[in-house]
Amino acid sequence: MQSYLTDPLLLLKKLDLKPQAMSFSATAASQFSFKVPTAFVDKMKIADENDPLLKQILPVYQELEHKFGYQTDPLDESLSLTQPGLLQKYHGRALLLVTPGCAINCRYCFRRHYPYDDKGHLWGQIDNNIQLIKHDISIREVILSGGDPLSLSDNKIADLFARLEGISHLKRVRIHSRFPIVDPQRVTNELLTILSRSKLKVIMILHINHANEIAADNQLAIARLIDHKILLFNQSVLLKGVNDDIEVLVQLSETLIENQIIPYYLHMLDKVQGSAHFEVSDKEAIVLYQQLRDKLPGYMLPSLVREISGEKSKLPIGL
Ligand code: SF4
Numbered sequence: 001m002q003s004y005l006t007d008p009l010l011l012l013k014k015l016d017l018k019p020q021a022m023s024f025s026a027t028a029a030s031q032f033s034f035k036v037p038t039a040f041v042d043k044m045k046i047a048d049e050n051d052p053l054l055k056q057i058l059p060v061y062q063e064l065e066h067k068f069g070y071q072t073d074p075l076d077e078s079l080s081l082t083q084p085g086l087l088q089k090y091h092g093r094a095l096l097l098v099t100p101g102c103a104i105n106c107r108y109c110f111r112r113h114y115p116y117d118d119k120g121h122l123w124g125q126i127d128n129n130i131q132l133i134k135h136d137i138s139i140r141e142v143i144l145s146g147g148d149p150l151s152l153s154d155n156k157i158a159d160l161f162a163r164l165e166g167i168s169h170l171k172r173v174r175i176h177s178r179f180p181i182v183d184p185q186r187v188t189n190e191l192l193t194i195l196s197r198s199k200l201k202v203i204m205i206l207h208i209n210h211a212n213e214i215a216a217d218n219q220l221a222i223a224r225l226i227d228h229k230i231l232l233f234n235q236s237v238l239l240k241g242v243n244d245d246i247e248v249l250v251q252l253s254e255t256l257i258e259n260q261i262i263p264y265y266l267h268m269l270d271k272v273q274g275s276a277h278f279e280v281s282d283k284e285a286i287v288l289y290q291q292l293r294d295k296l297p298g299y300m301l302p303s304l305v306r307e308i309s310g311e312k313s314k315l316p317i318g319l
Contacts, residue, residue, distance in 0.1 A: 104183075
């Protein structure tokens with residue numbers, strides 16, 4: 001059985017939708033490739049032009065419009081690179097880019113233009129980057145990112161964990177991943193064993209934008225991660241046409257808590273070129289957030305934040 005779709009026209013056919021009606025653009029797909037796991041597709045509704053999962057991954061012509069203020073590197077990550085594959089933006093933490101691969105290509109991804117190929121093979125930089133982390137005793141936490149770090153094989157993840165565990169000042173490893181939600185079969189027994197046996201505390205930040213992304217298959221993966229003592233948090237991006245609606249945001253937090261995932265961040269869109277059609281203005285976001293605060297207990301309320309290049313932390317919006 002094919003577990004990923006890489007042909008957007010095939011997806012539209014499966015969903016009984018016409019490319020023209022969906023503003024589909026083959027040029028946009030050629031600039032940032034299309035990829036989606038069938039487990040994610042299975043949660044889309046047939047013949048629904050506004051399906052919130054479809055909107056996250058369908059290449060559309062609006063991506064080709066160049067909007068003022070939208071950049072290829074909106075967070076100036078190239079300036080935070082200590083060396084290829086290692087970013088140090090925040091105190092006490094180091095972010096390791098371990099792979100360019102993802103389970104799913106999200107059209108709003110702030111790294112959609114990241115020059116992975118220019119920086120050499122990311123896995124090939126691991127030795128140098130581990131050495132740097134070893135020599136900086138202020139680093140307590142390593143954040144695994146990419147791409148999606150769970151694109152690495154279990155063998156490579158085991159190797160990476162073994163090396164990180166050899167660094168005495170490290171306390172935690174944080175993994176940012178969409179895999180457990182969009183391709184839950186990736187949560188293998190081997191992966192669970194590696195994570196649960198680590199002497200480092202393992203924290204996983206999932207990335208769920210809409211409650212429709214959660215169903216029986218990934219609920220099982222989530223439950224297995226929790227059973228193996230992995231702390232689960234969620235970050236979402238506030239996206240026009242996907243989750244910029246009070247009932248959708250309430251339902252998302254309800255579903256996260258039901259599944260023992262802490263709603264952590266609701267991010268404003270990073271202004272990456274090709275994503276302007278997803279923008280929710282600050283004014284709209286603040287109104288939505290006030291409504292959300294009125295409807296949810298505090299522990300279910302994610303922080304509404306924006307990342308700004310050069311700042312020491314993410315900045316809260318609408319306080
Ligand atoms: S890095 Fe994350 S947001 Fe970007 S395409 Fe991959 S899974 Fe999506």
